[in-house]
Amino acid sequence: MPLEKQTEEQIFLAAQRVFQEKGFAGARMQEIADEADINKSMLHYYYRSKEKLFLEVFQSSVKKVFPQLIAILSSGDELEAKVKKVVEFYYNTFRKNPYLPSFVLHEMNQHPKRFKEFINSQNIRIPKEFAEQLETEIEKGRIMPMKPTHFLINIVSLCLMPVIARTLVQTLFSLDDDDFDAFLAERKELIPKVIFSGVQT
Amino acid sequence: MPLEKQTEEQIFLAAQRVFQEKGFAGARMQEIADEADINKSMLHYYYRSKEKLFLEVFQSSVKKVFPQLIAILSSGDELEAKVKKVVEFYYNTFRKNPYLPSFVLHEMNQHPKRFKEFINSQNIRIPKEFAEQLETEIEKGRIMPMKPTHFLINIVSLCLMPVIARTLVQTLFSLDDDDFDAFLAERKELIPKVIFSGVQT
DNA sequence: ATTTTATTCAACCAAATGGTTGAACTATAT
DNA sequence: ATATAGTTCAACCATTTGGTTGAATAAAAT
Numbered sequence: 001m002p003l004e005k006q007t008e009e010q011i012f013l014a015a016q017r018v019f020q021e022k023g024f025a026g027a028r029m030q031e032i033a034d035e036a037d038i039n040k041s042m043l044h045y046y047y048r049s050k051e052k053l054f055l056e057v058f059q060s061s062v063k064k065v066f067p068q069l070i071a072i073l074s075s076g077d078e079l080e081a082k083v084k085k086v087v088e089f090y091y092n093t094f095r096k097n098p099y100l101p102s103f104v105l106h107e108m109n110q111h112p113k114r115f116k117e118f119i120n121s122q123n124i125r126i127p128k129e130f131a132e133q134l135e136t137e138i139e140k141g142r143i144m145p146m147k148p149t150h151f152l153i154n155i156v157s158l159c160l161m162p163v164i165a166r167t168l169v170q171t172l173f174s175l176d177d178d179d180f181d182a183f184l185a186e187r188k189e190l191i192p193k194v195i196f197s198g199v200q201t
Numbered sequence: 202m203p204l205e206k207q208t209e210e211q212i213f214l215a216a217q218r219v220f221q222e223k224g225f226a227g228a229r230m231q232e233i234a235d236e237a238d239i240n241k242s243m244l245h246y247y248y249r250s251k252e253k254l255f256l257e258v259f260q261s262s263v264k265k266v267f268p269q270l271i272a273i274l275s276s277g278d279e280l281e282a283k284v285k286k287v288v289e290f291y292y293n294t295f296r297k298n299p300y301l302p303s304f305v306l307h308e309m310n311q312h313p314k315r316f317k318e319f320i321n322s323q324n325i326r327i328p329k330e331f332a333e334q335l336e337t338e339i340e341k342g343r344i345m346p347m348k349p350t351h352f353l354i355n356i357v358s359l360c361l362m363p364v365i366a367r368t369l370v371q372t373l374f375s376l377d378d379d380d381f382d383a384f385l386a387e388r389k390e391l392i393p394k395v396i397f398s399g400v401q402t
Numbered sequence: 403a404t405t406t407t408a409t410t411c412a413a414c415c416a417a418a419t420g421g422t423t424g425a426a427c428t429a430t431a432t
Numbered sequence: 433a434t435a436t437a438g439t440t441c442a443a444c445c446a447t448t449t450g451g452t453t454g455a456a457t458a459a460a461a462t
Contacts, residue, residue, distance in 0.1 A: 007439080025227035026311070029420060039441045044421060099310075105365055106307050109300075110227070112368040119372050126373060144398055149374050149384065150391055157362030162354055164306055164365070167313040171320050172327060173350050183350065190351055197345055197398045208409080230450060240411045245451060 008046045010036045012056065015047075019057045020099040023106055027054075059118060061104050064093065066124045074127040079137050082130075083155060083192050090159040091188045095181075102164050126152065142196060151195075158191045209247050211237045213257065216248075220258045221300040224307055228255075260319060262305050265294065267325045275328040280338050283331075284356060284393050291360040292389045296382075303365050327353065343397055352396075359392045 014036035018027045029050055033040040047053035072085045094101060108115040131148040138145050162169055162184060170180055215237035219228045230251055234241040248254035273286045295302060309316040332349040339346050363370055363385060371381055 022311070023224065023226060023307070025224060028418090030418095040420090041422080041441065042439085045439075048421095050420065102307065102310055105369070106224070106303065108366075108368045109303055110223070112371075115368055116372045124373070144394060146391055147387070149370075150388065153363055153370065153388075154359060154395060156366075157358040158355060160366075161358030161362050165309075165357075165361075167309045167316055168306070169350075169354065171313075171317045172325070186348070187351065187354075190347055193345060194355060194395070229448090231448095241450090242411065242452080243409085246409075249451095251450065 007036075007038065007042065011038065011043060011046055011053075015043075015053050016057050016060070019054055020061065020097070020103040023103065024050075024054050024110070058104070058107055061100055062115075062118065063122070064097070064100065065104065066119070066122070068093075070124060070127065073130045079133050080192065080196060082133075083195055086155055087159055087188055087191050090156075090163075091184060094160075094163045095184065098163060098166065101160050105164070155191070155195060158187070158194065162187060208237075208239060208243065212239065212244060212247055212254075216244075216254050217258050217261070220255055221262065221298070221304040224304065225251075225255050225311070259305070259308055262301055263319065264323070265298070265301065266305065267320070267323070269294075271325060271328065274331045280334050281393065281397060283334075284396055287356055288360055288389055288392050291357075291364075292385060295361075295364045296385070299364060299367065302361050306365070356392070356396060359388070359395065363388060 011032070015027075015032045018032045018035055022028075022031075027050075029043055030040055032053075033043055036042075043050075043053060047056065068089055069086065072082055072089060075082065075085075077085065126148070130152075134143065134148050134151055137143045143151070166180065169175065169183065170177075173179075173183075175183060212233070216228075216233045219233045219236055223229075223232075228251075230244055231241055233254075234244055237243075244251075244254060248257065269290055270287065273283055273290060276283065276286075278286065327349070331353075335344065335349050335352055338344045344352070367381065370376065370384065371378075374380075374384075376384060
């Protein structure tokens, strides 16, 4: 087993934990080194600077979320199946990485241009079949008329917000960690129903 | 006109801008001083430390959002009117303070305990009449059955998420600033409809 | 008018922080 | 075995950053 890869990955995982929790500005190279259980200068040996290490973590975080979302939207599934898969995917991903969405959103807002360039470089785009599929469902009366942008943002909002605002939700509703897990699980069932609750007549 | 108040407020407003945009860790006392157009030591003269200045800004930001939300939920209005008022309130507030929600969520997650204590000290609680009101609407079949917690989180999610994820929305959907404003305005009409779109039969 | 208090700021300080260096050590190739 | 390349780390460095000081100035109180 190659030792160097082990160390490099150890560093990367530690950096991921620290950056995702504290953000770029709040993270300390020393803390990452401690978390990785190595000397601080190793960070610079494998990743030349804080900036570079951060970028790898950030871009990997973005790649964990968007390509999968696009893949689901691009598949041949029915719209309802897609929505269910998106909800399921977010639920699974963020139960394991609770800081991920908050982290990406925060850092994205710190450097919008950099983010835009990265997204474009990765060819991340909403598939246009998705819009057509939605149009069909609207005609069938299963969804109230709205632009695809709104439809997508609605789904993502309902999934992400509780995770991002976890502290708030737990505070306002007096939920301990188990309660919160249950709360998220309930939403997994609820969100598709809200999205497909039919039109108002 | 008292000069001291002017300077103090100047500092506070500058701190608000810088902290809301960069967060506590990313904010620099020098930048706040520059933004307030005063010497750096004035910051410490009026607010003893970065921490103290930050706390004032953070707590004031929280107070800008929650009491008003609670007030709307506690009023004697119909449920639908309440929802419309919440949507309207968020729309107006965050059009003027686009970094506010992101800021509060980020810092809240950095210090959950501190946040909980503050919320409790402010007696911020979801009024219980709200739950009863929702129960009535569910019985009338205007809303699908769900716990009040989910109902509230749904509304807040649909309102806040686009603001928090502004960069993402603009990137994915190629919206310039005017397009984005229009997008938010559309949501002001859309969100109450989505919330009250009736039950699936 | 004079003392006292509040306000402002340039210069300074100590600690934290990202980053470097050079020597020691290990593994691999020849 | 020896040379080469890769890996590790303690000690060090330069800069940034939050914070202090003391003197100057303005305002208020006596």
